[in-house]
Amino acid sequence: MTIAIMPLLRTPRRSLLVEVLSAHLVAVTVWTECLRRLPKFPENERLPYFLGFGFACIILSTASTLLGYFVIDHMNVFIAAGMLFLTPAFFILSVSAGAKSLSDWCAIAIGLGFQPLSEKLLGPEIDLLAIGLLGGSCAYVIHRMYLRGLS
Amino acid sequence: MGLSDWINDPFIPYLVLIIFGFLPTEIWRLAGLFFARRLSIDSEVFIWVRCVATVLLAAVVTKLVLSPVGALATVSLIGRIAGIISGVLAYLIFRRSIALGVIVAETVLMTSMIL
Numbered sequence A: 001m002t003i004a005i006m007p008l009l010r011t012p013r014r015s016l017l018v019e020v021l022s023a024h025l026v027a028v029t030v031w032t033e034c035l036r037r038l039p040k041f042p043e044n045e046r047l048p049y050f051l052g053f054g055f056a057c058i059i060l061s062t063a064s065t066l067l068g069y070f071v072i073d074h075m076n077v078f079i080a081a082g083m084l085f086l087t088p089a090f091f092i093l094s095v096s097a098g099a100k101s102l103s104d105w106c107a108i109a110i111g112l113g114f115q116p117l118s119e120k121l122l123g124p125e126i127d128l129l130a131i132g133l134l135g136g137s138c139a140y141v142i143h144r145m146y147l148r149g150l151s
Numbered sequence B: 001m002g003l004s005d006w007i008n009d010p011f012i013p014y015l016v017l018i019i020f021g022f023l024p025t026e027i028w029r030l031a032g033l034f035f036a037r038r039l040s041i042d043s044e045v046f047i048w049v050r051c052v053a054t055v056l057l058a059a060v061v062t063k064l065v066l067s068p069v070g071a072l073a074t075v076s077l078i079g080r081i082a083g084i085i086s087g088v089l090a091y092l093i094f095r096r097s098i099a100l101g102v103i104v105a106e107t108v109l110m111t112s113m114i115l
Helices: A002-009 A016-023 A028-040 A043-074 A077-098 A102-122 A127-150 B003-008 B012-037 B044-066 B070-074 B077-093 B098-114
Strands: none
Touching (some): A002 A028, A002 B012, A002 B044, A016 A043, A028 A077, A028 B044, A077 B044, A077 B070, A077 B077, A077 B098, A102 A127, A102 B044, B044 B077, B077 B098
């Protein structure tokens, strides 16, 4: 994820310190939302937006974690289930909203569809790593074959 | 201070938590950063990495829906799947709003808990 977002954050003056700081802000929400939003911005506005968005997410999620720690025991199962469901519901919408090429759509379909098979074959520890590498490579190959077909 | 005093120090569990929570992601973050720094901005590697990360994220969604933990495990499988599908449909049909999609997904999930 860090590697994939880096081309969008590159500035003419490449400061190692700023890049190391940026690498620490990469998490799912920041990653999907910035991959989708940053290409629309002028190049010199991308890094500031990423830093602002990243720090806002960290501050909010840290505060929410603290709040959650105190209220979890008093929360009914109805609300708690709804809260936990926010994660998959937001992830799939955010990553679909950012999909712009055939490779992105293939990657989403492969990940959604083949995770159960991967977990069945390899167990719940390395299933995600395996399907990421294998399925991601498949999506890339399909993307290349499609481009070759066009030219 | 002897070794046993040091091991029994109440702050040690927090120290261990920080080190072992921090180091595994730290190593890969920095490795990824230094690898990316050496690549040209239009390198094909970036497209492949994006594919790998996207598959992984989509797989996480399936995993969270099919093998949920905690309170979400009390909701029926049909309720969880219907929630995700209706959220995506709402997003596609109504003005491509992520917030609206999430609200519809949550509403369908919670309705399935009442039924």
